[in-house]
Amino acid sequence: MNDTEVLIIGAGPTGLVLALWLSRLGVKVRIVDKATGPGTTSRALAVQARTLELYRQLDLADTVVERGHQVPAANLWVRGQKAAKLSLQNIGAGMTPYPFLEIYPQDEHEKLLIERLQGFGVEVQWNTELLELSQDEEQAVARLRLPDGHEEDCRVPYLAGCDGARSAVRKALGIGFPGGTYQQVFYVADVQASGPALDGELHVDLDEADFVAVFPLAGTGRARLIGTVRDERAEHVENLTFEDVSSRAIEHMQLQVEQVNWFSTYRVHHRVAQQFRRHRAFLLGDAAHVHSPAGGQGMNTGIGDAINLAWKLASVLHGKATDELLDSFEIERKAFAERLVATTDQVFNFVSANGRVANLLRTRLAPVLLSRLMAMGKVRSFMFRTLSQIGLNYRLMPLSFGTAGHVHGGDRLPWAHDETADNFAELARPCWQVHVYGLAGKDLTGWCAARQIPLQVFAWSPAHEAAGLARNAFYLIRPDSYVALAEASSSTAALERYFTERSLRPC
Incomplete structure (x- = not known):
């Protein structure tokens, strides 16, 4: 070793x-x-x-x-009935090759x-x-x-x-x-079951303060139950069994649990x-x-x-x-x-909050509001970008510089594809590379060749404009496929300066 x-x-x-x-x-x-x-x-x-x-x-x-299993929809339950169904089908269409929620x-x-x-x-x-x-x-x-x-x-x-x-x-x-610990005790169970909530979709029970969710797994009748325990049972977590915590899910979602493959309880911290x-x-x-x-x-x-x-x-x-x-x-x-x-923290506190007002907001307002919001394209896109982490960026940080089009240094390279090309295809190689959407100048071509940096030139198309990329600009891509440098001009001086100032060698 x-x-x-x-x-x-x-x-x-x-x-x-x-x-x-x-x-x-x-x-x-x-x-x-x-x-x-x-x-x-x-x-x-x-x-x-x-x-x-x-x-x-x-x-x-x-x-x-x-x-794995792609989840087509999320269902919100109140008082033993479905109160809302939120479609997740192609929720991230046009933003990523993987526009869905994957369970694995x-x-x-x-x-x-x-x-x-x-x-x-x-x-x-x-x-x-x-x-x-x-x-x-x-x-x-x-x-x-x-x-x-x-x-x-x-x-x-x-x-x-x-x-x-x-x-x-x-x-x-x-x-x-530093941080803290949520007062709630969580339980998780892998079960074989049947019932209306075992249809391949995600189901969440919003009643009272005991959060319960049914996550579909690949295979018929397989599901993962995740919930919280808030009453006196939480004081004796080491002795809890599935039978102690499953009654609400069984009653409210009409689950028939045939077999419990495993069961566990735990507490969750919020610390950095x-x-x-x-x-x-x-x-x-x-x-x-x-x-x-x-x-x-x-x-x-x-x-x-x-x-x-x-x-x-x-x-x-x-x-x-x-x-x-x-x-x-x-x-x-x-x-x-x-x-x-x-x-x-904010999301969890809303879902698990106690009290009459919190219960009304969760069971009456949330299903209606979420249904309406999810019908709006911009809201669906925002939610997907946030949860999927494709919106994560490193803007204004030491390895990020420049702007070209709507793309900043530090952004995830936007996905742009049409019938002729997919700009993510070359990202399978974990190396520095330069992308140009339109025409690449001779200076840039020569600079990349001299340093053995792959240069990917894509014929300009409406897909590139829709993704926020700038025509004839160049984008220096890090080995983890984030944009290091976005440069609207074709000057190689910015490239040379980027590597020199950070003491980096691309190859």
Whole structure:
């Protein structure tokens, strides 16, 4: 293991995706986890469109879509009746190749990631626990307890803590984790059932303050129930069974539960680590931020952390960037995590609020208002962009510069396609590249050729204008498919300045 360049602590989705991306970029990784093996139960379900877009770089997107389940609609229930039906069919049409809500349970997701990681010759080392962590100017040193009980010092240039909300890495670094804990106890159950709520759609019971949602899974009659427990039962969470918490869902949604495959209870925190980086160690996923499950953002945000950090680590380790590039990881991802925690807090507090007024707003006003809002194209687009994370941007941050058309440096490259070309096709390669929509000047063509930067030139079409791209402008795309530089002119001076000022080499 002496040639390991990045040690990853934690083999959940965040750690596995980081290991995959680094392996894809030629970085030697070691990934360990104190668990005995991959998870067999999970809470995370949604795989958002932005995650699927990025999964194209690992040839994962098609498999996830094929094995998962697309949710056509969300139903809101009040007093045992459907009060509203919100269509999700092609809700993101024209914005992404994945204009839908995809359900793919975390335990199945992890198995797929482990399988793909094995294709790079990397095996997760289970039963391996981090005991101590120290650092100097040259390396991080992790004291590990191996499966046989022996201890080992693993010395690596960089270490990534992907080890969850109770992160041993975060504690070893002495990084604070301010925030709080929701008073509600959550339960989650994987069931085989029948009834009107088992129709492949999402169903949410808005009655009273005990939130209950039925998420469809691939296969006939399979569903995931997620709910809250607010009364005196929550005081004895360790003794709760499915029978203790399922009566409301069964009564209100007329569920006939035939088999409970697994059941668990848990509490949810809303916290953001004070730092995402300390010297040669990084925090990602739940080790860095935890929040309400509202909107299915948690797992996807951790995966986003991993992809953001992976190409930066690879650039530094391959001598194409200085260590300063790694500072941008915290700048970009911490800002998003803080916004996400605030937003999910607001949504969850509305759904779970107590009191007569809150109950009236939730059961009377919300179904009517949401039905009307979802019928409006702009509202549907806004909601999809927000939940799918395709609206996430890094504007006004160190790696983002310029504007061309409606696209700013730091934006996700807009998807634009027609019968002749799809501008996302070339993004499968995780490298720096330049896009031009229209005509590329000789200077730009020569500059890219001299530096071996792929130049993609697309014949101008109405699809490009509709996506907000500017004709004949150029867009420098980062390896994670965000726009680094948007330049309306064809001058290569801006490109040269971009790389020089940030001490970056594109190849």
